[in-house]
Amino acid sequence: MIVAGSAxxxxxxxxxxxxGRDLAAVSFEAFxxxxxxxxxxxxxxxxxxxxxxxxxxxxxxxxxxxxxxxSDRAHVExxxxxxxxxxxxxxxxxxxxxxxxxxxxNEAFLSGDPVSARAVARAISTGTDRVVTVNPHEETVREFxxxxxxxxxxxxxxxxxxxDLADPLFLSPDAGAIDLAPSVRDAYGVGETxxxxxxxxxxxxxxxxxxEAPVEGRDVVLVDDIVATGSTMSxxxxxxxxxxxESVTVTCVHPLLARNARLKLARAGxxxxxxxxxxxxxxxxxxxxxxxxxxx
Ligand code: R5P
Numbered sequence: 363m364i365v366a367g368s369a370x371x372x373x374x375x376x377x378x379x380x381x382g383r384d385l386a387a388v389s390f391e392a393f394x395x396x397x398x399x400x401x402x403x404x405x406x407x408x409x410x411x412x413x414x415x416x417x418x419x420x421x422x423x424x425x426x427x428x429x430x431x432x433s434d435r436a437h438v439e440x441x442x443x444x445x446x447x448x449x450x451x452x453x454x455x456x457x458x459x460x461x462x463x464x465x466x467x468n469e470a471f472l473s474g475d476p477v478s479a480r481a482v483a484r485a486i487s488t489g490t491d492r493v494v495t496v497n498p499h500e501e502t503v504r505e506f507x508x509x510x511x512x513x514x515x516x517x518x519x520x521x522x523x524x525x526d527l528a529d530p531l532f533l534s535p536d537a538g539a540i541d542l543a544p545s546v547r548d549a550y551g552v553g554e555t556x557x558x559x560x561x562x563x564x565x566x567x568x569x570x571x572x573x574e575a576p577v578e579g580r581d582v583v584l585v586d587d588i589v590a591t592g593s594t595m596s597x598x599x600x601x602x603x604x605x606x607x608e609s610v611t612v613t614c615v616h617p618l619l620a621r622n623a624r625l626k627l628a629r630a631g632x633x634x635x636x637x638x639x640x641x642x643x644x645x646x647x648x649x650x651x652x653x654x655x656x657x658x
Contacts, residue, residue, distance in 0.1 A: 363420060363452075365402055365443055367429025369436050373460055373639045374428045376651035381658060383426065386419060390439070398435050402446040421451035426658060427490070430640055431463035432618070437482060444489025457490040458654055460640035461616045465499040466588075468506075480506040494657045496640050496650050497542075497587050497615040514657045516638050516650035517542045520585065520613040521549035523636055523647055527581040528608060529553075535570065535586055535598040536560035542585045546613065553583075558598055570597040578606045588616040589637070592623030599630035609633040617645045 364383050366374030368390045378385045389401045403419045425447045429440040440457070447455055467478035483506035486493065493511040498504065504511040524530075524546075530553035532543040543555040559571035582602055589595050595612050602610050610632055617637030627635060639646040 363423040363425050365420075365425055365427045365447055367427070367436060367439055367443060368400075369432045369642060370428045370430045370460055370639075372642050372646070373430075373649065373651060373654075376639065376649040377426070377428060377458075377654055380651045380655035381426075384419075386425075388443070398439055398442070400439055400442045400446060402443060403450060404446075420447060422453050424454045424456070425452040426456045426458060428458040428460065428654075430461035430642075431459060431482065432461055432641060433463065437463060437485075441485060441489060444486075448489060455490045456492050456494065456658065457486060458494045458496075458658075459486070460496045460650055460654070461618075462495050462498050462503065465495075465503045468500050468503050477506070479503045483507045483511075494654060496638075496654065499587060512657055514650075514653045515545060516615050516640065516653050517545040517585065517587075518549035519638055519648045519650060519653065520546045520615070520636070521551075524550050524583065524611070527553065527583070529580045531556060531575060531577060531580050531582045533557060533573075533575070533582055533584050533598070535584060535594045539586045542587060542615075543583075546583065546585050550583075558601070560594060560597075566591050566593050568593045568597050570594070570601050572601045572605070577602055579608050581609045581611070582607050583611045583613060586614045588618055589614045589623060589627075589635075590618045590620050592619065592626040595632070596626040596630040599627065599632055603631050611635075613637065615650070616641050617643045619643055619645065 365386045386403045391399045431437045464478040464482045487508035495513045532547040532555045534543040534557040547553045556573045556575040561569045611634045614637045636647045638650045
């Protein structure tokens with residue numbers, strides 16, 4: 363049985379198709395004071411009616427909760443889903459976190475800082491037997507969970523929409539994403555790989571140092587784990603256009619595309635943007651479901 367978080371409904375449907383597991387009925391509701399409430403397989407989930415303590419479809423089931431923690435509300439919602447599933451008598455709970463929020467706060471950067479990734483991982487661990495993440499910002503965040511945690515690589519899925527590239531160059535915008543460009547190139551089948559060097563000056567200010575790889579007249583595919591504010595990618599695109607690139611496609615596993623990221627990318631001259639459905643956006647044209655299914 364698959365239980366979907368509100369931000370991962372499309373991915374849960376794809377995962378249901380990929381695994382043959384049924385989708386549980388789930389509903390989401392906000393109280394007037396802003397607090398959030400879910401209902402799993404019970405009286406509210408299919409539109410009302412029924413007994414508040416009858417949740418027969420989950421009793422004795424191995425349940426997979428699929429919920430990207432894209433917001434603070436989504437974090438609370440995940441804890442609620444886990445609690446409801448346990449309460450309904452699930453025999454086991456696997457929590458799939460396609461996009462793990464707070465994973466980039468994986469260390470205490472200043473004296474007095476929390477390790478936020480550890481804090482949320484510990485909370486999530488209380489309601490599950492194991493965790494599956496997709497391209498977490500750093501693999502080390504898996505160690506913050508108190509239950510077995512694995513990660514899967516959805517980057518090869520990003521090759522699927524690419525076709526007829528001219529002399530392609532697969533480029534990571536920084537050394538942190540150095541393994542992702544070869545991963546997409548290998549799935550595409552042909553092309554060179556390289557990476558830029560990035561220095562981050564603040565949340566939205568980055569400087570990109572280009573590589574020596576020739577880009578003139580080539581189709582370049584930029585590959586990163588996350589596009590958040592779009593600063594990393596827009597600076598990279600600007601560098602490429604200074605060097606008379608033929609086209610620039612921006613790809614990422616997690617297309618957060620926060621605030622004015624799309625405008626930044628458009629103004630920088632991007633030709634195409636797409637990502638996976640770990641974060642559900644109009645640009646989420648490929649599904650991470652097949653690689654998640656393999657890990658279940
Ligand atoms: C950072 O190391 C990540 O790999 C991404 O490059 C970064 O999170 C992108 O953030 P933004 O879109 O805000 O530049």
